[in-house]
Amino acid sequence: MNTRTGRWDVRLTPAAVHDFDGIVEWTADHFGPTQAGRYGDTILDALRTLRAGPSALGVRPRDDIAPGLMTLPVARGGRTGRHLIVFRIVPDDHHPTVDVLRILHESMDLPRHLTDDEIT
Secondary structure (H helix, E strand, O other), rough: OOOOOOOOOEEEOOHHHHHHHHHHHHHHHHHOHHHHHHHHHHHHHHHHHHHHHHOOOOOOEEOOOOOEEEEEOOOOOOOOOOOOOOOEEEEOOOOOEEEEEEEEEEEHHHHHOOOOHHHH
């Protein structure tokens, strides 16, 4: 999945796509397909917010986990959500890019759910 409009490219890793699919599936199983669609849209809206890059409202540096790591809560604009988008910036003068590494529940121990490749 690659969203390329606006100033920044937003790329999702396979792990992030898997997270998204799992979140929507879990929500459908527990709250029904309508709610799953709404929550999926909430996450997609947060991903679109990342087109503004690291200056997007709500972005938090997470150097406590790994240098350059950042998070963005999916809850925004009156929508509720308990997941965080975990990402880092890929420097490139021609196509500045946000790499979304994972989409994780806020109660998770983030370092435990990130691989060494994701945090180095």
